[in-house]
Amino acid sequence: MRSTPPSRSQLIELIGQNILTAGSRQDLLATIADCLQFTAVAQNTLIFRQGEEADGLYLVVQGTVQIFSEHDNNRLIMSHSSKSHLFGEFLLCGNSIRSTSALALTDCRLLFWPMETFGALLLQQPEDFTPITTRLVRRLGWNQTMLALRLSSLFIGLNEQIVRDLINALTIKSIPANTLLLKQSDPAEYMCIVINGQFQVCRENENPQPEMLAVIGRGETVGEVGLISGSKRAANVFAIRDSTVAYLNRNAFERLLKQHPLEINQTFVRSLINRLEKNSQVKTNTANTFALINLSPHLDPFEFCRCLLKGLQNHSLARVLTSTIVDQAFMRPDAAQCDFNNLDNASLVQWLSEQELAHEHIVYLADARLNPWTRRCLRQADHVVFLADAEDRPDIAALEAQLLAELNANAVKKTLVLQHPKNAQTPIGTSRWLKPRQLDSHYHVRQQLQSDFDRLARFMTGNALGLVLGGGAARGFAHIGVLKALKERGIAVDMVGGNSMGAVLAAEFALQWDENRMLEKTRQLCVRGDRMTLPLVSLFSGKTMTDALENLFGDIYIEDLWMPFFCVSCNISRATLMIHRQGTLLAALLSSNAPPGLFPPQVSNGDLLVDGALLNNLPVDVMRELNPGGRIIAVDVNEREDLLDNTDNLGGVSGWQLLWSRLNPWAPRINMPGMVQILTRASMIGGLAQQKKMRAGLADLYLQPPVKHFPLTGYNRARAIAYAGYQYTRERLKGWQTQPGNNPALPLRHAQTALDSPTEDGQIPAAKHGAM
Missing domain, CATH: 3.40.1090.10 (Cytosolic phospholipase A2 catalytic domain)
Structure with missing residues (x-):
């Protein structure tokens, strides 16, 4: 496809119109223009694919590009980029992964800004680039919020402009794990949309233990019923992972209602109806993130992860993350060890969120000690998997005791995987591992026997x-x-x-x-x-x-x-x-x-x-x-x-007569099943009636x-x-x-x-x- 690139003056004008660089000085725009590479893309060409490593930004000169994300075999249309629009944003720290795909809906003329030259200019002119980097970080947050809304059953069907208006009305906040988001009986002044992370919803009543109602994740909402009706909070909502949520308060909701009365009314009425229909159902999410805790120091957890990853990749994009991988991505030691209050935490949380968006399943391999990375693995996980050598002693060691104490406070699923030698016969002594632990499930695998790991992966991903x-x-x-x-x-x-x-x-x-x-x-x-x-x-x-x-x-x-x-x-x-x-x-x-x-x-x-x-x-x-x-x-x-076509037995049945009928070929035939057949069939009748239903x-x-x-x-x-x-x-x-x-x-x-x-x-x- 032949196409003429824009002139340098046209480039500078186009860059100045973009939201990322708007308001920048002319000399900075000229410097940026010198870094851009022109490319022509034919209609229906995939410009980049979800899961690929990000290598730069794109700016549309002419044409229309569709940005979409694929989840559970569904294509979610995120947005459309046309002239002067930017797409392909990346993280400034860590090797960034594409969380979306880009498709040219028409023949397009594009400008490409390589990540290397972006980074070089950032180092050369940090003060001039501060507004640009700030906007870039906001754009990444905007993209994650857009994905959450597209995944939401509440906002499904809203057109792109209404969704943009909704995003502009939201307030985004980070919520650390083990934090109360909504408190039962409080006034409902706002609703929340989960951008990433996970929350447990439970109700306090006369029973000693709270009633478990749901576990919710990305794209799901809480508090909308109270926001509409003015009623008080009906349940507690508790963060069980480090999470990001978007708040929609009452004033912002009323402004949206004035802008789009028909669409917003239909959206929230539909939500009320769905809640009434599903009121008695306890809802849980399929796990997408797993923390792997190795309880046996002599086992090779990396070999285990390689076999498990092979099984997971039979079903979806999957990745294993370790503290070493995080350190390498951020190009500095101990980058994985920052805690929630550290200044680098926001960058790490965003990078991990990007990995989770790009991959349907992530395995977080914890370190061999209780450090910030191990704690983060637990906070990121929907499902915690404990790995142990089946031939070890089943006692709970100090590290496991500390981890279990933290985990027992929330609804994260806990599984024990016992690894056996490759030629092992029938396992023995499993109950000794299970009795002292509160687990949801356990599985056996043999070392390097891929079929066992494939089975484990199917259970973990809900494909068993x-x-x-x-x-x-x-x-x-x-x-x-x-x-x-x-x-x-x-x-x-x-x-x-x-x-x-x-x-x-x-x-x-x-x-x-x-x-x-x-x-x-x-x-x-x-x-x-x-x-x-x-x-x-x-x-x-x-x-x-x-x-x-x-x-x-x-x-x-x-x-x-x-x-x-x-x-x-x-x-x-x-x-x-x-x-x-x-x-x-x-x-x-x-x-x-x-x-x-x-x-x-x-x-x-x-x-x-x-x-x-x-x-x-x-x-x-x-x-x-x-x-x-x-x-x-x-x-x-x-x-x-x-047992059909039986002989009429009016007047009773003589066992002697029945026996004579069976032994004597000339005697009249009596069709009647024996006692064993009758008792066997009778014992099945209740179950047969049930199973047909x-x-x-x-x-x-x-x-x-x-x-x-x-x-x-x-x-x-x-x-x-x-x-x-x-x-x-x-x-x-x-x-x-x-x-x-x-x-x-x-x-x-x-x-x-x-x-x-x-x-x-x-x-x-x-x-x-x-x-x-």
């Missing part, structure tokens, strides 16, 4: 995939086929849960057993049968089942599984659903596999626990609570209708393999049932994976297993009962 396996007696073997199909399509499961037979298979999967081992071990468990007993409590004693499960799982604890696991049971003493997430795996599986009437209830703290199918045979809702933001695949092996809205993919024709007690046909689940799931996944946002297929190759060639091992033996 949860798999729910329902109960269904022998039909549950279809779950093994589902797991094989998922593996072949490269779909990584991060968390697993289930009920009854689904709980047993979920536990085996969480132990990372392969499909052949799962099939053989579970089939052996089920066809073994159990001892009948005097039917005062149940038909079977449960002794054989207990011994078999103990032989499979030993004394493994749920906390020691490689991936998060849960199963459910029904507490018939209290009529509640029990969710098993800790304790021995054996106790949890026995409770989840105790159908009433067939097996005796399990006793826990004096209460009676039976098969969870009574209340929730496919606990998708539990998975949704445990995996917020992630995706869920639910596998249902039960039909709503079953909720499966549509909670599961991202609902699978129901066609296994209705297999009997509930057909454990000897396990291989055929598994193959049916495999074939069905393989076809379903082809369409599902093409939809946006679903787990893409990876080029994985897997050896063929016995599931590819199903065989039937004979007739159904009598009185064979396994996991339900």
Whole structure:
């Protein structure tokens, strides 16, 4: 694209019209003009991209440039720059990162002011450049405020001019962590918009502990209802990170209302309606910033960060920041160690905010001691991750005790990651780490095993995939086929849960057993049968089942599984659903596999626990609570209708007559299921009714393999049932994976297993009962 550059006099005139250099002396404008480089840009050309290192400023001579930012796969239009407008502002301290992108909407003629020449002139003429640098810093703050408003659900839809007027009406302030922003019952004289940082909203009532209402971050607002209605503050708002907020007071709000009555009225009325609709919902933000605290001095936290960063970058732009990186960016030692009251703090806060704008996820690696940088890491974090060597002593050391004391006062999520040797088998002793700590979650990773770090990254970013396996007696073997199909399509499961037979298979999967081992071990468990007993409590004693499960799982604890696991049971003493997430795996599986009437209830703290199918045979809702933001695949092996076409039994049923009908081929056929099938089906009815109501809205993919024709007690046909689940799931996944946002297929190759060639091992033996 050919274009003639402006003359020197035209350059000086153009520079003088710009907001950054307006009012400067003519000789300074001439000096600046000599530093500028002319460039012509064709329509639809990307001038610079969000996340790139800033290398200079741009001034528009002719044309229109669109400034936009990309967040959560959405393009947010920030502003438009035309003749004499400036764009591409950068920080004066530290290596600056572009927090926005610039696109030429038309053919453009631009002037480029390189950062190097800007810095050189600043050093040569510091007094002359003071007004320019002051305006540049304000422009950077203006850009961050614009982004917050574009992210805000309150101000969505307002045109660019109204947003500019709104920014001009705001007052910007820095709020240190652990500071009360709004106090409950105070007069509501202003509202606040979060520019960066994070706040906890809670309400004091008659209870000893405040009621947690929300955690809010960039672009979210508080106090607008009180500003409109004149009511007092309804809650306390507390800074849990170093933050920046914009205040809109009552006078400024009334001026805006006079300027734009229709638009401002619609904006705030919509906010009131939304608040009323969501009044009972507790809202939390997905974490974007993480503080990593290394509790084991001999571990290499940099190697851990390299593996974690690789996993994070599968989902978004991500970066690790250390005190050394900050020192290098500011080109002086101990730049990272300034505290909130230091004169350099404002520059550091702005630089960190720019990093967070340019990257969707930031990992702040704390130093090995409690210094200003470590404290800043905690204040910047939405989520604190403690790293420890699993083979170390689990005691809380002095540094961790100090950090926990500071963290327990706010709502920041806390996670423990235990690192194991690369060839480690099943973890042990995890509960000793968890008991003395108040944590939200824990995960296991093996050193340099990238798949473990990828799973951790998916949990940290809200992209984890949860798999729910329902109960269904022998039909549950279809779950093994589902797991094989998922593996072949490269779909990584991060968390697993289930009920009854689904709980047993979920536990085996969480132990990372392969499909052949799962099939053989579970089939052996089920066809073994159990001892009948005097039917005062149940038909079977449960002794054989207990011994078999103990032989499979030993004394493994749920906390020691490689991936998060849960199963459910029904507490018939209290009529509640029990969710098993800790304790021995054996106790949890026995409770989840105790159908009433067939097996005796399990006793826990004096209460009676039976098969969870009574209340929730496919606990998708539990998975949704445990995996917020992630995706869920639910596998249902039960039909709503079953045991149909039975013979009329008016006058009663004689067991002898039924037995004679089955043994004598010439006797009239009596279609009636046996006691075991009836009790098994009856135990599922409540859970089936529940799961039909909720499966549509909670599961991202609902699978129901066609296994209705297999009997509930057909454990000897396990291989055929598994193959049916495999074939069905393989076809379903082809369409599902093409939809946006679903787990893409990876080029994985897997050896063929016995599931590819199903065989039937004979007739159904009598009185064979396994996991339900």
